[in-house]
Amino acid sequence: MLRTGTGLAGLTVMLLLMTGCSGTGQADSAVSFSPERYAALVDTLSEPGGFFDSDNLVSNEAGYLHVKHALKRLGVEGGVYIGVGPDQNFTYIAQVRPRYAFILDIRRDNLIEHLLYKAVFALSESRAEFLSMLFSKPLSQAGFSDGQPSIEALVTYFDRTDGDEDLFRRNLERIRVQISTFEVLSGDRDTRRVSELYRSFFERHLDLRWEYRSDGDRGISFITYRTFLLGRDLEGAYGNFLASDEDYRYIRDMQARNAIIPVTGDFAGGHALRAIGDFVRGRGDRISVFYLSNVEYYLQPEGRLDEFAANVRYLPTDGRSVLIRAFVNLRQRAHPLRVERDLMTTVLQYTRSFSQLFADGAYGSYLDLGVKNYMQ
Numbered sequence: 001m002l003r004t005g006t007g008l009a010g011l012t013v014m015l016l017l018m019t020g021c022s023g024t025g026q027a028d029s030a031v032s033f034s035p036e037r038y039a040a041l042v043d044t045l046s047e048p049g050g051f052f053d054s055d056n057l058v059s060n061e062a063g064y065l066h067v068k069h070a071l072k073r074l075g076v077e078g079g080v081y082i083g084v085g086p087d088q089n090f091t092y093i094a095q096v097r098p099r100y101a102f103i104l105d106i107r108r109d110n111l112i113e114h115l116l117y118k119a120v121f122a123l124s125e126s127r128a129e130f131l132s133m134l135f136s137k138p139l140s141q142a143g144f145s146d147g148q149p150s151i152e153a154l155v156t157y158f159d160r161t162d163g164d165e166d167l168f169r170r171n172l173e174r175i176r177v178q179i180s181t182f183e184v185l186s187g188d189r190d191t192r193r194v195s196e197l198y199r200s201f202f203e204r205h206l207d208l209r210w211e212y213r214s215d216g217d218r219g220i221s222f223i224t225y226r227t228f229l230l231g232r233d234l235e236g237a238y239g240n241f242l243a244s245d246e247d248y249r250y251i252r253d254m255q256a257r258n259a260i261i262p263v264t265g266d267f268a269g270g271h272a273l274r275a276i277g278d279f280v281r282g283r284g285d286r287i288s289v290f291y292l293s294n295v296e297y298y299l300q301p302e303g304r305l306d307e308f309a310a311n312v313r314y315l316p317t318d319g320r321s322v323l324i325r326a327f328v329n330l331r332q333r334a335h336p337l338r339v340e341r342d343l344m345t346t347v348l349q350y351t352r353s354f355s356q357l358f359a360d361g362a363y364g365s366y367l368d369l370g371v372k373n374y375m376q
Contacts, residue, residue, distance in 0.1 A: 031100045031259055038258035039183045042111070045275045046264040049108030056110065057200055058208050059088040060222045061293070061326045063339055063346045065231045065239040070348050070376050071095050071289075076322055079288025080280050082315075083324075084267070084295060086113055088228075091240050092324065093254065094247035096289050100259040102276050106266050112193050114262035115185065119178035121255040123171075127248045128154060133175075135205045136168035137161045151243035155229055159206055168202045222343070234376075267295050268307035274314050281316040290315070290351065291324040294344060300366045309358040312351060321351040327370030335370050347374040 033041065072095070081101035083089040093101050103114055124130040128149060132139045135158055142149075142157050149157075172195060179185060179194060201208060206226035233239045241247040254260050265272020280287060290312070299308050312323075326344040327335050335345035353373045363369055 029099070030253075030257065032257040033100070033259060033261075035181070035183065035258060038261065041261050041279070042184050042263060045102075045261075045272055045279070046111070047266060047269050047272045049111075049264050050106040050266055056085060056105075056107065057113065057197065058086055058225045059228050060209070061088060061344050061346060062223050062227065062231070062342045063344060064088050064091065064228075064326070065233040066337075066339065066346045067324060067348050067376055068095060068233040068239050069235065071322075074320070074322065074348070074375070076288055076320065079286050079321070081289045081291070082273075082276065082287060083289075083291035084293050085110065087117060087241075088293075089260075089291065090117075090251045091247075092289065092291055093260070094241040094244070094250055095239075097250065098288060099285060101254070101261065103260065103262045104265050104267070104272060104276065105262075106264070108190075108264045109193055109197070111262040111264050112185070112190060113197055114260070115179050115182055116175065116194055116197055118182065118255050118260070119175045121252045122178050123174055124252075127242050127245065128157075130242065130248070131158050133171055134201050136163050136165075136171050136202045137205070138164055138167060148245055151229060151238050151240060154242070155206065155226055159226065163202050163205060168199070172198055267292075267311065268299055268304040269311075270307075273311040277311075277315040285316070287315045287317050287321050287351070289322055289324060292326070294326045294328050296325070296369050297328045297366060300369070305358070305363065309355065313355050315351070317351045319350070319352060322375075323349045323351055323354055325349060325370065325374075328366075330367060333367060337374075337376055345370070347376045349374050 071092075077096055077098075079096075079098055081089075081093055081096055081098035083092060083101065083103050084105050085103075089101070089103055103110070105111065120130060120133045124133050126147075128139055128142060128144060131137070131154060137158055138161070141161065144153065144157075175198065176191070176194065185191060185194070206224060206229075208225040209222045229240050229242060230238065231240050241251055251260075263272055263276065267273060277287075296305065296308070299305050315321075324346065325348070326346050328344055329335055329338050329342065335347070337347065338345045347370065350373075357363060357372055362372055
């Protein structure tokens, strides 16, 4: 049962801190949550799902890697990660190496997609097996001689290899069995959505891209999953977590430790984000990174930035904590760091800088959110 309301946050944290987990506090380098606690966290931290006009299966942020070196330069590492949306989070998590992570999204389908990913990780020992499972494309003809294929080699192979319907059906059954062990999903709708989301990857594979539910791409050239996998940082190096065996193993290990926890919730809501803050605070931890994507782009015209800013202030942060923001380049004025014609520009901002500027009334427009006191 999903619980809502700010009054439950403290009770939620107290109950969760009393139930099984291997250790608490900053002294632990690798946090593991029991399957029972993982399921309890997903349930009690979540709010009822809300509407968003996209399935949002893949990222639409071409420049998501443009903050890679800034994260390293600023020494952003460890702590607890909060993010939103699909698998771009895995790349940020691999860069930051947090103790554990929460993926918060208003769409319950995002939670279901992350359970799908969790199952695929469990069933895939390597990066090649992960993509083979995700797209239901066999590895029998891959011939990756060194066992550590480059991201270009992986993309080339899966681009020219057809999907297999029988393999899809077998994989789907394995995924369903794996997801059932998480004891999170409930009802026919959730089960059906697992199949529908998985079929989207099978049918569109590397051509999959972000679309509006209401009217497709609206004439906007969103990046494909292929382009996303082949993303580069500002120095021209590949950086997706699937470009590195080490990064893949790190994310797979976190998934095995139940340390990446999907939550359904509203950034400006009254329960989920605050309950996460209470849980992290109760363990003596801090938020190191809050990846916002472009959620502020939707909150600002709705007049909901006040609630969001209050939630950010409520989180346990310190002077090193940062926001990762994908600023939507406006027609009237693009971000000063816009690369070519990218739809969005990804930048950093210290969390406490955002809170102070908001308190000072400095954010009179959406443009202000992107261009005041940013870093890259």
